[in-house]
Amino acid sequence: xxxxxxxxxxxxxxxxxxxxxxxxxxxxxxxxxxxxxxxxxxxxxxxxxxxxxxxxxxxxxxxxxxxxxxxxxxxxxxxxxxxxxxxxxxxxxxxxxxxxxxxxxxxxxxxxxxxxxxxxxxxxxxxxxxxxxxxxxxxxxxxxxxxxxxxxxxxxxxxxxxxxxxxxxxxxxxxxxxxxxxxxxxxxxxxxxxxxxxxxxxxxxxxxxxxxxxxxxxxxxxxxxxxxxxxxxxxxxxxxxxxxxxxxxxxxxxxxxxxxxxxxxxxxxxxxxxxxxxxxxxxxxxxxxxxxxxxxxxxxxxxxxxxxxxxxxxxxxxxxxxxxxxxxxxxxxxxxxxxxxxxxxxxxxxxxxxxxxxxxxxxxxxxxxxxxxxxxxxxxxxxxxxxxxxxxxxxxxxxxxxxxxxxxxxxxxxxxxxxxxxxxxxxxxxxxxxxxxxxxxxxxxxxxxxxxxxxxxxxxxxxxxxxxxxxxxxxxxxxxxxxxxxxxxxxxxxxxxxxxxxxxxxxxxxxx
Amino acid sequence: xxxxxxxxxxxxxxxxxxxxxxxxxxxxxxxxxxxxxxxxxxxxxxxxxxxxxxxxxxxxxxxxxxxxxxxxxxxxxxxxxxxxxxxxxxxxxxxxxxxxxxxxxxxxxxxxxxxxxxxxxxxxxxxxxxxxxxxxxxxxxxx
Numbered sequence: 229x230x231x232x233x234x235x236x237x238x239x240x241x242x243x244x245x246x247x248x249x250x251x252x253x254x255x256x257x258x259x260x261x262x263x264x265x266x267x268x269x270x271x272x273x274x275x276x277x278x279x280x281x282x283x284x285x286x287x288x289x290x291x292x293x294x295x296x297x298x299x300x301x302x303x304x305x306x307x308x309x310x311x312x313x314x315x316x317x318x319x320x321x322x323x324x325x326x327x328x329x330x331x332x333x334x335x336x337x338x339x340x341x342x343x344x345x346x347x348x349x350x351x352x353x354x355x356x357x358x359x360x361x362x363x364x365x366x367x368x369x370x371x372x373x374x375x376x377x378x379x380x381x382x383x384x385x386x387x388x389x390x391x392x393x394x395x396x397x398x399x400x401x402x403x404x405x406x407x408x409x410x411x412x413x414x415x416x417x418x419x420x421x422x423x424x425x426x427x428x429x430x431x432x433x434x435x436x437x438x439x440x441x442x443x444x445x446x447x448x449x450x451x452x453x454x455x456x457x458x459x460x461x462x463x464x465x466x467x468x469x470x471x472x473x474x475x476x477x478x479x480x481x482x483x484x485x486x487x488x489x490x491x492x493x494x495x496x497x498x499x500x501x502x503x504x505x506x507x508x509x510x511x512x513x514x515x516x517x518x519x520x521x522x523x524x525x526x527x528x529x530x531x532x533x534x535x536x537x538x539x540x541x542x543x544x545x546x547x548x549x550x551x552x553x554x555x556x557x558x559x560x561x562x563x564x565x566x567x568x569x570x571x572x573x574x575x576x577x578x579x580x581x582x583x584x585x586x587x588x589x590x591x592x593x594x595x596x597x598x599x600x601x602x603x604x605x606x607x608x609x610x611x612x613x614x615x616x617x618x619x620x621x622x623x624x625x626x627x628x629x630x631x632x633x634x635x636x637x638x639x640x641x642x643x644x645x646x647x648x649x650x651x652x653x654x655x656x657x658x659x660x661x662x663x664x665x666x667x668x669x670x671x672x673x674x675x676x677x678x679x680x681x682x683x684x685x686x687x688x689x690x691x692x693x694x695x696x697x698x699x700x701x702x703x704x705x706x707x708x709x710x711x712x713x714x715x716x717x718x719x720x721x722x723x724x725x726x727x728x729x730x731x732x733x734x735x736x737x738x739x740x
Numbered sequence: 741x742x743x744x745x746x747x748x749x750x751x752x753x754x755x756x757x758x759x760x761x762x763x764x765x766x767x768x769x770x771x772x773x774x775x776x777x778x779x780x781x782x783x784x785x786x787x788x789x790x791x792x793x794x795x796x797x798x799x800x801x802x803x804x805x806x807x808x809x810x811x812x813x814x815x816x817x818x819x820x821x822x823x824x825x826x827x828x829x830x831x832x833x834x835x836x837x838x839x840x841x842x843x844x845x846x847x848x849x850x851x852x853x854x855x856x857x858x859x860x861x862x863x864x865x866x867x868x869x870x871x872x873x874x875x876x877x878x879x880x881x882x883x
């Protein structure tokens with residue numbers, strides 16, 4: 229009951245004209261970004277962060293804008309999956325499997341509508357999940373001391389690689405690289421400069437926003453330059469939408485699928501390192517196993533459209549749980565959102581719920597509102613977004629690059645930061661060629677200093693005894709989960725990821 | 741093969757990082773752990789994972805042909821020039837050129853590229869500077 233009353237307070241915060249307008253703007257931009265191949269949720273949110281800052285938004289409005297973009301991108305990804313058979317972003321790739329066949333049968337409008345409804349159900353239920361689960365997680369997190377936090381961060385890094393990479397060594401490499409980058413700058417505890425090589429610009433450390441925009445947005449530009457598929461098809465003949473109202477029987481038929489997939493997707497989102505791509509993947513696989521008696525999946529079965537869409541939208545909501553309650557994001561986009569919070573001087577985690585309840589509950593309320601806006605945008609107004617798909621990457625990508633530059637320059641006003649961003653762009657391109665996941669790098673640069681501080685604090689409390697790290701049952705269990713999460717994918721992960729890889733035809737964009 | 745080189749580079753990076761960590765001056769006010777310990781742990785993880793990558797390489801990625809690499813390199817040079825020249829020649833001019841270049845290299849026709857360049861730069865200027873009040877680089881002409 230207490231939760232419900234705080235939620236009501238949240239609605240009071242969210243229901244201002246400014247916040248409603250921001251949610252609407254975010255939903256609109258997010259849907260476009262999700263729909264455009266090459267712009268996914270994480271780079272979409274990344275290039276909009278500077279915008280949020282320059283508008284001088286407070287924490288709650290900024291978060292409302294950016295999470296609306298996040299939810300919107302999850303909705304939008306399906307549009308190009310269904311119409312063009314090109315996933316707009318990685319989580320939407322499973323939607324191609326049945327969405328495109330439906331479009332070929334002339335049922336594009338119905339596929340869009342049913343997937344829109346599924347997206348709504350998924351994110352609506354997941355937002356409720358967030359409301360109910362996050363406060364419980366906070367209660368556990370309040371028991372954490374520095375040693376437990378250190379273990380928790382280790383857990384996040386060790387499990388993050390699990391699904392997002394085929395090679396655990398590479399995700400460990402990525403995490404270490406991110407942490408290594410975070411160490412640059414003046415040490416907060418002793419005041420000595422580290423890894424600055426005498427460069428004054430580095431004394432404050434690397435701005436992680438620079439790293440994020442470079443790694444996610446600029447590297448995408450390089451990928452397009454490399455393949456020069458700047459002319460991806462904006463063939464208008466394919467974009468016939470047709471009737472937008474699904475028959476009632478179709479809705480009835482897909483309802484159980486949506487409910488099951490939402491649940492699974494939410495779970496996948498809450499688990500660290502899984503994220504929306506896995507959410508849509510397991511939802512689809514399970515539905516296929518469960519209800520595909522006549523073998524219609526893959527040939528344009530509406531349930532095959534509903535399952536991954538409910539799954540990935542639910543996972544998007546689920547991924548917010550650990551980010552808000554523990555300060556440990558479970559996916560790329562939530563890592564980017566964490567960067568936003570940190571830049572606004574807000575530390576997510578259990579204290580966020582007691583110190584800034586307005587931020588948390590205002591955000592959650594805004595998510596409910598955004599969801600209804602998205603439903604309205606994505607079914608009756610979907611035609612608007614299909615037109616956006618006609619913008620070819622050769623025009624889109626220069627705009628993306630320039631917006632990235634402008635945003636970073638707008639924050640710091642220094643050419644040096646732009647050069648660092650270009651460096652990260654190249655690094656991101658190289659690492660993507662090597663199949664090194666980028667999310668652990670981001671997470672490393674974000675959490676590196678906090679992780680180190682917790683380590684040092686834990687050991688200082690115990691007068692230099694390193695065994696304090698594995699002293700409490702809570703810490704030991706966190707370490708156990710971490711090790712389990714690191715080792716398990718070595719056994720089963722390869723198989724899962726390779727079967728995920730087999731299905732899409734197109735190189736996916738940045739992982740969410 | 742690519743992965744072996746990658747792993748070796750990573751290992752060298754780890755060694756370099758460890759060396760740089762050893763160079764960190766300890767303050768006399770240091771806490772028990774000090775500023776070196778965590779970087780050294782990171783260097784260890786970096787080194788071990790690099791060695792594993794080198795010893796158990798994945799299949800090589802498809803590297804683009806030389807002319808595509810040159811394309812990326814040229815784009816990087818243009819971006820660096822952009823970053824350096826931005827405060828000198830102002831936002832609108834620099835951005836128009838950079839965006840036009842990228843559009844052209846991504847396969848737009850020359851006329852289209854020019855339009856994309858001007859459109860992007862004026863559009864961003866209008867939205868970010870005039871509407872949102874973000875301060876952009878001012879050139880000699882005030883924009």
